Amino acid sequence: MTTATTTTAPVHVRGLVHRYGTHGALDGVDLDLGPGVTGLLGRNGAGKTTLLRCLATDLEATNGELRLLGRDPGRAAERTEIRRRLGYLPQNPEFYPYFTAFGLLDYMAVLKELGGRRARHDEVRRNLDRVGLHDRRHSRIRRLSGGMRQRLGLASALLGDPEVLLLDEPTIGLDPEQRIRFRGLVSELAVHSTVVLSTHQIEDVAALCQRVVCLDAGRVAFDGTPDELVDRARGHVWERDGHPGEGYTAWRLADGRYRVLTPAGVAPGDTDGLEPVEPSLEDAYLLITGVEEGRR
Amino acid sequence: MSWHLTPAQAHEYAHHRADEVTAMSVEAHITHCAPCRDLLPADEDWLARSWEELRDVVDRPRRGPVEALLASLGMREGTAKLLAATPALYRSWLLATVAVLAAALLAAHHLPRGSLMFVFVAPVVPLAGVALAYGRGVDPAHSLTSVTPLAGQRLLFLRTCAVLVPALTLCMSVSLLLPSAHTPGRAAFWLLPALTLVAGSLVLSRWIHLSAASAALGVLWLVALSVMAVSEHAAPIQLLLPQAQVWWAGALVALLGAILLRVRTA
Numbered sequence: 177m178t179t180a181t182t183t184t185a186p187v188h189v190r191g192l193v194h195r196y197g198t199h200g201a202l203d204g205v206d207l208d209l210g211p212g213v214t215g216l217l218g219r220n221g222a223g224k225t226t227l228l229r230c231l232a233t234d235l236e237a238t239n240g241e242l243r244l245l246g247r248d249p250g251r252a253a254e255r256t257e258i259r260r261r262l263g264y265l266p267q268n269p270e271f272y273p274y275f276t277a278f279g280l281l282d283y284m285a286v287l288k289e290l291g292g293r294r295a296r297h298d299e300v301r302r303n304l305d306r307v308g309l310h311d312r313r314h315s316r317i318r319r320l321s322g323g324m325r326q327r328l329g330l331a332s333a334l335l336g337d338p339e340v341l342l343l344d345e346p347t348i349g350l351d352p353e354q355r356i357r358f359r360g361l362v363s364e365l366a367v368h369s370t371v372v373l374s375t376h377q378i379e380d381v382a383a384l385c386q387r388v389v390c391l392d393a394g395r396v397a398f399d400g401t402p403d404e405l406v407d408r409a410r411g412h413v414w415e416r417d418g419h420p421g422e423g424y425t426a427w428r429l430a431d432g433r434y435r436v437l438t439p440a441g442v443a444p445g446d447t448d449g450l451e452p453v454e455p456s457l458e459d460a461y462l463l464i465t466g467v468e469e470g471r472r
Numbered sequence: 473m474s475w476h477l478t479p480a481q482a483h484e485y486a487h488h489r490a491d492e493v494t495a496m497s498v499e500a501h502i503t504h505c506a507p508c509r510d511l512l513p514a515d516e517d518w519l520a521r522s523w524e525e526l527r528d529v530v531d532r533p534r535r536g537p538v539e540a541l542l543a544s545l546g547m548r549e550g551t552a553k554l555l556a557a558t559p560a561l562y563r564s565w566l567l568a569t570v571a572v573l574a575a576a577l578l579a580a581h582h583l584p585r586g587s588l589m590f591v592f593v594a595p596v597v598p599l600a601g602v603a604l605a606y607g608r609g610v611d612p613a614h615s616l617t618s619v620t621p622l623a624g625q626r627l628l629f630l631r632t633c634a635v636l637v638p639a640l641t642l643c644m645s646v647s648l649l650l651p652s653a654h655t656p657g658r659a660a661f662w663l664l665p666a667l668t669l670v671a672g673s674l675v676l677s678r679w680i681h682l683s684a685a686s687a688a689l690g691v692l693w694l695v696a697l698s699v700m701a702v703s704e705h706a707a708p709i710q711l712l713l714p715q716a717q718v719w720w721a722g723a724l725v726a727l728l729g730a731i732l733l734r735v736r737t738a
Contacts, residue, residue, distance in 0.1 A: 259620055266615040269613075270613055272612060272613055278532075278533045283554075283557050287554070287620035287622045289621050294524075297531075297532055314533065
């Protein structure tokens with residue numbers, strides 16, 4: 177890691193590079209994140225999970241500068257201090273199936289050095305309540321559904337009200353009611369905490385995030401507010417009655433019309449019947465991450 | 473009971489001035505009479521604290537036998553929990569260890585040069601346990617636990633202890649039952665090589681995955697013994713003779729020094 181610069185942002189990243197062998201997953205990422213929810217978007221393989229694992233101190237970056245809560249995760253003592261104040265929900269978390277929900281959170285609370293037994297148990301109960309698992313607290317994890325396990329992972333990340341909360345695909349497997357509950361919970365935490373949410377669920381980003389970072393091939397392709405991202409898509413989203421033909425990203429809507437995306441610098445070949453429409457966040461995301469990979 | 477408490481009776485009872493018969497009568501009455509209960513002053517904070525404590529006792533998860541045993545031996549509650557909660561593969565390893573050691577014991581008693589099997593496996597048994605104790609790929613919840621303050625060396629050493637104690641106990645028990653074991657000192661010929669291999673794998677885990685480090689050292693041990701077994705000029709037992717034990721002890725001290733240095737400089 178290079179020499180640190182002075183920063184007050186809870187998450188400070190400069191020129192972060194990570195390689196798996198010869199494959200570059202992150203290629204010079206620059207970010208400063210503060211309290212609030214930041215949505216991390218990008219195609220599969222764009223580097224979202226690698227970036228989150230670096231931020232979670234689970235993975236050491238190959239190069240670049242990283243400061244979390246003003247500390248250097250490259251130093252063991254500072255890394256431990258960071259981990260006391262950090263919550264992380266990995267993608268597809270796995271558990272010890274023979275543990276109960278309460279037992280697992282209690283075990284995680286010991287690993288997080290959360291107080292004596294009573295205080296720890298109170299914190300475990302509070303977080304089981306928060307994710308709606310209080311009634312299943314004494315159920316073995318192998319008897320919980322996928323959505324319940326996902327909520328258990330979330331409860332584990334929330335233990336101790338972390339100042340930096342990193343969530344990798346947190347809403348996978350949650351039903352609509354639980355997703356609304358999740359959004360309320362994260363919004364509440366984000367008043368004081370820095371929350372980074374990696375997801376493919378654009379509606380979660382629209383509902384929760386004050387800031388969006390799009391990664392493409394390990395680099396930051398966009399960094400701004402959701403409105404700024406949508407603004408970029410203006411003039412590139414259309415609707416027409418029939419399919420515009422090969423070479424466009426287009427998909428059929430429920431009313432039978434086609435939604436068409438044209439990237440910047442590409443003029444529509446067949447303008448007949450193309451009507452400009454207000455772009456959505458999803459349109460903007462597809463345009464920023466490369467329409468050639470979008471829906472056809 | 474047809475009567476109700478007067479404010480004077482409630483005051484007498486609350487200040488412990490009611491006689492024993494009246495106090496018992498009042499207690500029986502207020503258990504089912506809310507208005508009379510309300511006449512008595514209540515310490516709400518104390519009640520809340522008591523209720524929380526009661527709730528915690530009733531609602532806390534039941535401790536497993538290992539955790540309860542460690543706690544009864546005076547170990548801190550959190551440490552006992554961490555030592556008892558080992559990855560799922562640990563149980564499979566324990567079963568496999570019992571089976572392998574039982575086979576080694578049978579071989580030692582019923583086959584010519586059968587004790588050689590125990591010589592081969594005893595130092596590898598703790599090593600196999602350590603290989604399965606910590607890290608990605610062997611610990612299902614590693615992605616959750618690896619970013620906690622106790623992760624890394626502290627959890628690694630705790631898990632190693634959790635493996636070493638049963639492994640060494642089992643190996644020592646079997647070695648005492650070997651036909652060649654006349655004294656506990658002679659029966660412990662395998663101990664220093666076993667500890668040295670474990671310490672070696674912990675040192676190597678700084679650079680490579682713990683499982684890979686343990687596997688590499690285990691294979692090295694078995695290859696060395698096999699080569700000596702087929703050689704005309706050497707025998708596997710030479711690795712365990714008193715002269716060799718001095719070398720094992722030296723290597724163990726050096727490796728423990730390296731581990732200590734690693735912990736201090738971390």
